[in-house]
Amino acid sequence: MINFFSKYKYIFYISNFFLVFLYLFPGSLLGFFLYNDLQLQPQITRDFLISSNHLYAFLLLSIIGYFTFLNSGRLNILYIYLVFLSIILEILHIFIPVRSFEFSDLFGNLFGVLIVMIIIFFFKKYENSKN
Numbered sequence: 699m700i701n702f703f704s705k706y707k708y709i710f711y712i713s714n715f716f717l718v719f720l721y722l723f724p725g726s727l728l729g730f731f732l733y734n735d736l737q738l739q740p741q742i743t744r745d746f747l748i749s750s751n752h753l754y755a756f757l758l759l760s761i762i763g764y765f766t767f768l769n770s771g772r773l774n775i776l777y778i779y780l781v782f783l784s785i786i787l788e789i790l791h792i793f794i795p796v797r798s799f800e801f802s803d804l805f806g807n808l809f810g811v812l813i814v815m816i817i818i819f820f821f822k823k824y825e826n827s828k829n
Contacts, residue, residue, distance in 0.1 A: 710766040713759055714783075721787045724795045737796070749806035756784055756810030764814060773818075780811045 720727055725736030732740050743750045763776045784807030791797040 707766050710759075710762050713762055717755060717759055718783075718787065722790060722794060724797060745802065747802065747805070748809055749800070749803045752803045752806030753810045753813075756780065756807045757813055758810075760811050760814035764818060777811065777815055781808065784808055784811060 726739045727736075728740050729738040730736045739751070742754055760780055763780060764773065767773055767776050785804065788799060788804040788807060791799045791803075
């Protein structure tokens with residue numbers, strides 16, 4: 699599976715495009731398709747201090763990015779990119795109509811990236827101690 703992602707980097711780039719498109723669209727495209735209402739955002743699970751939807755989105759993007767760039771040696775650049783992407787996209791909500799900047803969304807974005815970074819750190823540490 700790891701080889702599949704690194705071989706087909708366009709999966710990461712397409713998922714990036716869809717995330718940015720959904721993030722910057724004024725209103726909720728998913729709400730429009732599911733509920734026929736641009737104002738209504740579908741909720742996957744209940745929020746608890748952070749936005750769960752944002753957590754899941756950046757968790758998934760970080761996992762895809764990790765498997766894509768695992769053997770390239772550019773994981774640090776990927777992490778920096780994902781952190782800046784999560785911050786910039788949330789800041790852009792200030793300027794987009796019908797969207798608003800929320801700290802819970804920002805922390806959900808950052809926490810999604812951070813979870814993957816921590817898991818990878820401990821996984822690599824475990825692998826190094828095994829050898």
